[in-house]
Amino acid sequence: MSEPSRRAWTAELMGTTASIHVIGTPDACAAATDAAASTVAALRELEAIFSTYRADSEISRLRRGELSFADADPRLTDVADACRRVEEATGGRFSAFWREGFDPTGYVKGWATDVAATAHLQPLLAMPGVSAVGINVGGDLRVWTAPGAPWSWTVGIADPVRPGAALATLRVRNGAVATSGTAERGAHLVDPRSGIAVSAAVSATVVADDLTTADVWATALAVAAGEDTGWLWDAPLRSAMTVTDAGVRRWVAGVGVETVAATAD
Structure with a gap:
C-alpha cells in the first residue's frame, strides 16, 4: 500500500503560527483547500474578538470599560462563564480573572482552535480519500483520524x-x-x-x-x-x-x- 499524501497550509495568527494538515489521496488533499481557508478565516474572526494585543478587539474594549458584556459578542460571556468553571475545577491553578480584569488568553487559543477546526476540518473525514485531518497552533494539536484508516x-x-x-x-x-x-x-x-x-x-x-x-x-x-x-x-x-x-x-x-x-x- 502506498503512503498517503499530506497537504499542509500555514498562517500567522493569534500571536503564533498555525498549520493545517490533511492526510489522504492527492485529489482529496487538493480538494481540502477551501476548508483550510475557512478554518483560518474562523480563527481570524475569533482573534478579532478575543485578542488582548489588538486595541480594537472586543476584549480590549471590555477591559478598558468601553464595552459591557451585555453589548459585546455573546461568545465573550460564554467564554467568561467557561473560564469560571475551569478556575473552580482546577482549584484556582488556572484563572482568567486574577490580574487586570478579565483576560481569557490562556483559554481562548485552545477553544478557538476547537471551534474553527470542528466546524471546517472535521467534516472532511466524510470525503472519500481523506484519512486524517489536524491543526497545530503554536505547538498544541487537535487531530482526527477516519475510522479504519491506517494513520x-x-x-x-x-x-x-x-x-x-x-x-x-x-x-x-x-x-x-x-x-x-x-x-x-x-x-x-x-x-x-x-x-x-x-x-x-x-x-x-x-x-x-x-x-x-x-x-x-x-x-x-x-x-x-x-x-x-x-x-x-x-x-x-x-x-x-x-x-x-x-x-x-x-x-x-x-x-x-x-x-x-x-x-x-
Whole structure:
C-alpha cells in the first residue's frame, strides 16, 4: 500500500503560527483547500474578538470599560462563564480573572482552535480519500483520524531542561495534545493563587478529547508541577506528563499516578 499524501497550509495568527494538515489521496488533499481557508478565516474572526494585543478587539474594549458584556459578542460571556468553571475545577491553578480584569488568553487559543477546526476540518473525514485531518497552533494539536484508516499522529514532548531534546513520543488518532511550561518562553508562568512566577524549569503535557481541555489543564499542571497530584482525580484528562528541573517525571493516566526519575537519554 502506498503512503498517503499530506497537504499542509500555514498562517500567522493569534500571536503564533498555525498549520493545517490533511492526510489522504492527492485529489482529496487538493480538494481540502477551501476548508483550510475557512478554518483560518474562523480563527481570524475569533482573534478579532478575543485578542488582548489588538486595541480594537472586543476584549480590549471590555477591559478598558468601553464595552459591557451585555453589548459585546455573546461568545465573550460564554467564554467568561467557561473560564469560571475551569478556575473552580482546577482549584484556582488556572484563572482568567486574577490580574487586570478579565483576560481569557490562556483559554481562548485552545477553544478557538476547537471551534474553527470542528466546524471546517472535521467534516472532511466524510470525503472519500481523506484519512486524517489536524491543526497545530503554536505547538498544541487537535487531530482526527477516519475510522479504519491506517494513520496516527506522532507528537514529541519537549524536555524543559535540554532545549531541542524530546522526552517521549505520543501516538494519537483522535483528540488533542497541549504543552505548557518554560521550555520555549522561559519563566512566563504565574500561579494565579499567589501571583508568584514559576521560576523552575517545568513542562506539562496533557492529552484530552479536545484542545480547550488539554490547553487549560496543561497550564494548571505546569503551575502545580511540584504539588501532590491528588487534585487531579476528577480531571477530564486521558493522560498527562509533568517534568521538573529536579529530574522528576510524573505520568498521569486516568486516576493512576506514577513517578519516575528523568533519564538523560
